[in-house]
């Protein structure tokens with residue numbers, strides 16, 4: 001039945017009507033077909049429109065969340081950077097200090113600010129040691145008008161933005177993964193900060209116009225198994241004892257490349273076991289103080305043959321004077337647009353104290369200033385990167401920087417203990433030990 005109806009429609013009984021009927025049928029067919037094509041087309045347009053708006057909504061959300069979560073950028077941020085970089089003395093310098101919330105970085109930032117130089121800090125506030133100490137140092141810098149930007153030296157976009165905002169004359173690069181023995185636990189963090197981060201920073205410096213002069217922290221640990229004393233810059237540094245030392249040694253080679261190819265002026269400072277107020281809690285003098293005050297035992301390492309370990313402990317104020325002198329005597333970089341015009345300055349200097357002290361001697365001084373006897377465990381030094389002794393020859397630093405350390409370990413530790421007690425809110429009894 002259904003079939004007949006269709007048949008009748010398509011093939012009418014009157015032949016004369018056939019053409020007309022056929023034409024109408026055809027028109028209806030075409031119309032239907034056309035209508036369904038339009039419908040399909042409209043659906044397709046709707047689908048495309050929906051997909052496009054979904055994608056642009058997603059990218060809007062991504063962009064705005066980046067905008068809202070970014071810790072840097074924007075007009076207000078740029079004006080804060082410029083104000084922190086403002087120089088307030090004739091012939092002042094403008095310095096980007098990486099690791100500015102760190103121990104040495106915070107001291108150098110304050111010293112430069114005090115004499116009227118422009119200073120902008122950069123620090124990633126990582127959790128290698130208590131970040132609240134880093135935040136406290138930042139608060140101190142804030143109070144003196146020094147802004148510390150929260151960011152990593154591996155962030156090339158941030159570095160480019162900083163150099164776009166301020167024509168830094170100098171970069172004091174102190175950001176690093178510090179600590180000799182921690183490299184056993186977290187080797188990748190040393191490569192990330194001390195190698196990759198250094199290269200990212202040097203790339204930014206080489207591309208900056210004008211190029212800044214670069215002063216950066218190497219380490220006494222590069223002397224490794226060298227046993228000629230005192231350690232001189234001409235001695236071998238190709239036998240590091242820890243990954244930390246190896247990454248600092250790599251830094252010396254990497255900075256040489258940027259000096260050679262791009263004309264960056266480079267000064268590498270080999271710091272010798274720096275200590276003092278606002279210091280690093282992972283270092284022996286700091287952790288010994290904490291344990292002694294809390295009545296906990298301390299481990300004192302010594303050599304397999306029973307000899308004491310010794311370090312050329314160097315007080316922070318002496319190191320700061322060395323850093324500032326390195327900035328003041330650094331020659332300008334000689335490159336621009338990725339090419340050097342002539343050879344640029346390349347220096348490496350020891351910054352030590354020149355009078356090594358044993359670890360037991362350090363403990364005795366702490367006991368006296370803390371008025372508490374330490375509970376000592378004497379152990380053979382674990383084979384995890386330590387070297388038995390360090391001792392700096394500072395003739396190069398004296399000639400190049402006029403460097404002359406003036407603080408002995410007793411005086412320096414006295415100042416450290418005074419700061420420690422006040423920072424952590426201790427009151428001591430008056431007995432001496």
Ligand SMILES: O=C(O)[C@H]1O[C@H](OP(=O)(O)OP(=O)(O)OC[C@H]2O[C@@H](n3ccc(=O)[nH]c3=O)[C@H](O)[C@@H]2O)[C@H](O)[C@@H](O)[C@H]1O
Nearest residue numbers: 178179180219220221271272273283284299300301309386
């Ligand atoms: O000059 C440097 O380039 C380095 O200096 C510092 O390393 P080090 O000289 O090893 O200082 P630090 O750890 O204070 O140990 C001091 C002494 O105490 C001994 N030591 C240590 C811990 C312990 O529990 N017991 C102990 O006897 C230990 O065996 C050693 O003999 C910086 O941390 C490093 O980042 C880098 O800057």
